[in-house]
Amino acid sequence: xxxxxxxxxxxxxxxxxxxxxxxxxxxxxxxxxxxxxxxxxxxxxxxxxxxxxxxxxxxxxxxxxxxxxxxxxxxxxxxxxxxxxxxxxxxxxxxxxxxxxxxxxxxxxxxxxxxxxxxxxxxxxxxxxxxxxxxxxxxxxxxxxxxxxxxxxxxxxxxxxxxxxxxxxxxxxxxxxxxxxxxxxxxxxxxxxxxxxxxxxxxxxxxxxxxxxxxxxxxxxxxxxxxxxxxxxxxxxxxxxxxxxxxxxxxxxxxxxxxxxxxxxxxxxxxxxxxxxxxxxxxxxxxxxxxxxxxxxxxxxxxxxxxxxxxxxxxxxxxxxxxxxxxxxxxxxxxxxxxxxxxxxxxxxxxxxxxxxxxxxxxxxxxxxxxxxxxxxxxxxxxxxxxxxxxxxxxxxxxxxxxxxxxxxxxxxxxxxxxxxxxxxxxxxxxxxxxxxxxxxxxxxxxxxxxxxxxxxxxxxxxxxxxxxxxxxxxxxxxxxxxxxxxxxxxxxxxxxxxxx
Numbered sequence: 001x002x003x004x005x006x007x008x009x010x011x012x013x014x015x016x017x018x019x020x021x022x023x024x025x026x027x028x029x030x031x032x033x034x035x036x037x038x039x040x041x042x043x044x045x046x047x048x049x050x051x052x053x054x055x056x057x058x059x060x061x062x063x064x065x066x067x068x069x070x071x072x073x074x075x076x077x078x079x080x081x082x083x084x085x086x087x088x089x090x091x092x093x094x095x096x097x098x099x100x101x102x103x104x105x106x107x108x109x110x111x112x113x114x115x116x117x118x119x120x121x122x123x124x125x126x127x128x129x130x131x132x133x134x135x136x137x138x139x140x141x142x143x144x145x146x147x148x149x150x151x152x153x154x155x156x157x158x159x160x161x162x163x164x165x166x167x168x169x170x171x172x173x174x175x176x177x178x179x180x181x182x183x184x185x186x187x188x189x190x191x192x193x194x195x196x197x198x199x200x201x202x203x204x205x206x207x208x209x210x211x212x213x214x215x216x217x218x219x220x221x222x223x224x225x226x227x228x229x230x231x232x233x234x235x236x237x238x239x240x241x242x243x244x245x246x247x248x249x250x251x252x253x254x255x256x257x258x259x260x261x262x263x264x265x266x267x268x269x270x271x272x273x274x275x276x277x278x279x280x281x282x283x284x285x286x287x288x289x290x291x292x293x294x295x296x297x298x299x300x301x302x303x304x305x306x307x308x309x310x311x312x313x314x315x316x317x318x319x320x321x322x323x324x325x326x327x328x329x330x331x332x333x334x335x336x337x338x339x340x341x342x343x344x345x346x347x348x349x350x351x352x353x354x355x356x357x358x359x360x361x362x363x364x365x366x367x368x369x370x371x372x373x374x375x376x377x378x379x380x381x382x383x384x385x386x387x388x389x390x391x392x393x394x395x396x397x398x399x400x401x402x403x404x405x406x407x408x409x410x411x412x413x414x415x416x417x418x419x420x421x422x423x424x425x426x427x428x429x430x431x432x433x434x435x436x437x438x439x440x441x442x443x444x445x446x447x448x449x450x451x452x453x454x455x456x457x458x459x460x461x462x463x464x465x466x467x468x469x470x471x472x473x474x475x476x477x478x479x480x481x482x483x484x485x486x487x488x489x490x491x492x493x494x495x496x497x498x499x500x501x
Contacts, residue, residue: 004032004039005047016054020061027067027078038068038076042494053436060439070443139482142447143472144281144312144422145343147402149394155342158381162374174373177203177361184380185349188388189335191310192318194325196333196351202360203376205368206346207311207336211274212238213364214332217356218305219244219271226270227456228256230463232281232309235274236456248457249273255280255287258294265302272305277323279312282425282454282467284416289320296327306331314340315396315420329353332360337379339422339471340392347379395471396420402470402479409483413490415468422471428464432493437466440489446482 006022008015026032038044041055048055059076062068070076163170185201204210212235215225221243227236228251236246247268250260255275264270275295277287287295299306308323308331324333336348352360364371382388400419407417414427428437434450441448449467468486473479 004036005044008048014054014057015050016057017061019048019050019055019058023058023062024065024067027062032078034078036078038078040075053433056436056439137445138442139446139478139485140472141441141468141470141482141486142449144339144469145472146337146339146341146391146395147398147422147471148474149391149398151342151391154387154391155345155378155382158378158385158387159374162377162381166373166377169373169377172373174370174376178377178380180384181376181380184383185335185351188314188337188383189310189333189349189351191313191322192320192325194322196324197354200351200354200357202350202352202357202364203371203379204348204350204364205371205375206338206348207309207334208234208238208348209346209364209368210334210336210348210350210360211235211307211309211332212242213360213367214305214307214334214350214352215239215242215244215272216367217359217363223272224268224270226256226261226264226268226273226304228275228280229456229459229461230283230451230454231274231276231456233454233456235309246456248459253283253285254291255285256295258291258298261295261298265298265304269302270304272307273299274307274309275323276309276312278310278316278318278320279418279421281312282423282449282451282465284418284421284423284425286316286318286320292321292323292326296323299327299330304330308333310335311339312421314392315399315422324351332356337382337388340395341382341388342391345379345382346375347382399471402476405476405480406468406470406483409480409487410490413487423467423469426466426468428466429490429493432464432490434462434464434466437489441486444485444489446485448486 004026006019006026008018008022023032023038032038038059039047041052041059045052045055059068059070063070063076066079068076068078179198181203182198182201185203186196186198189196189201202210202213204213215238219225222245224245224247225236225239226247226249227233229248230251239246247264247270249264250257255277256273261273273295275287277292279286295306298304306323306327310322310333314335322331322333324331330353332353333351334348337343337345338348341347350360382391399422403417403419403421403424406424410424410426413429415424417424428434435452438448438450449469451463451465451467454467468483470479470483473482
């Protein structure tokens with residue numbers, strides 16, 4: 001029934017929620033019978049005078065409610081009206097109280113309530129959109145974890161030694177940090193000609209847990225934390241969840257713009273600035289030496305703590321001075337194994353200002369329950385035995401090979417990439433928008449991240465870009481297959497819109 005045109009109900013709330021409500025109403029009343037095909041999204045968007053994204057979100061809502069199904073290449077079809085009654089029980093609780101003498105109420109009340117809630121509920125987080133649960137066999141190009149290069153065999157041997165040598169420690173809670181754990185962290189975090197003191201090292205359950213412990217130890221609920229307008233936004237969302245207030249700083253190709261950071265510090269007085277100086281996520285930019293010094297100067301003037309996230313820095317050899325070396329009294333330098341050795345072990349470390357090392361350890365323990373002995377010992381032995389360095393070399397070779405595949409598959413399109421980086425930052429051609437391309441890729445079985453995933457607050461700035469990670473597929477052929485799907489969408493946008501009706 002492609003000639004169906006809904007009458008949108010008046011009222012407040014997002015257009016997509018009102019459209020979803022009307023589709024549900026028409027299904028329940030039989031206006032859209034079982035098996036009817038909904039109009040293509042672009043056609044309905046044109047008829048209603050709305051964006052394709054609005055129609056796409058409405059279709060996603062009714063699909064999540066089980067009222068329609070989307071078939072790639074065919075369209076979106078009505079599955080049926082209200083769920084069938086069994087054993088005389090009403091399909092919805094509201095129906096149970098109805099009698100023949102009572103006027104019939106809308107049997108779709110639960111969905112009405114759901115869509116009305118969607119109209120008034122706050123956005124789940126910094127511009128992220130609700131999305132259907134992806135299929136289990138989806139190709140994950142939305143992850144940048146270390147590729148599989150034989151870690152399991154090496155880890156198995158080390159774990160065998162640990163379980164044989166330390167049965168009591170494995171059975172108990174971890175109550176102290178060994179010298180080996182600190183030494184492993186010191187070695188892993190060392191950069192250029194800088195190496196932190198072992199006494200400043202705090203092991204953690206991964207970089208994100210470490211950063212959340214830093215925020216807990218240096219700020220209080222209500223305090224402001226500064227982030228670049230585009231960055232790894234999970235930290236900003238975590239900060240907001242813990243009662244801190246994220247504020248955004250303009251960025252350019254090297255990182256935070258000093259003039260805007262100065263303005264934000266003067267007007268909003270943040271306590272902490274989060275930065276990714278080496279291989280910024282998602283833009284791949286690296287902060288130059290002069291910019292690092294400018295950031296440090298401003299931080300000292302405004303008594304600003306600095307969090308230096310170097311999780312991707314372990315993949316790149318550089319002579320640039322770490323921020324922690326420029327301002328050791330106020331910088332928390334964070335690293336982990338997740339991108340360059342193995343993500344599943346959750347090995348991470350902080351080099352903290354001497355005055356705050358114990359505070360970070362305590363905050364991490366309070367927030368996470370403490371580090372697990374088995375994982376901390378495994379992470380330590382991976383580094384001290386040289387296995388981590390061996391795996392990192394293999395991983396860099398694999399990333400370089402997959403980067404070459406990505407360049408070949410996306411040849412002719414505009415993207416930023418590097419041979420030592422497990423993702424690229426793709427500029428979308430007309431008429432693609434970031435969110436619609438992500439939805440089309442998802443429907444085609446490939447998961448990617450749109451630009452909203454990296455925005456730390458509401459922003460009118462539009463990049464028309466997506467981040468594509470290529471380290472998570474099981475092998476190079478899978479990587480090629482996923483990138484080929486994306487290339488087909490890029491080259492055939494009309495087909496792409498049809499694919500996620």
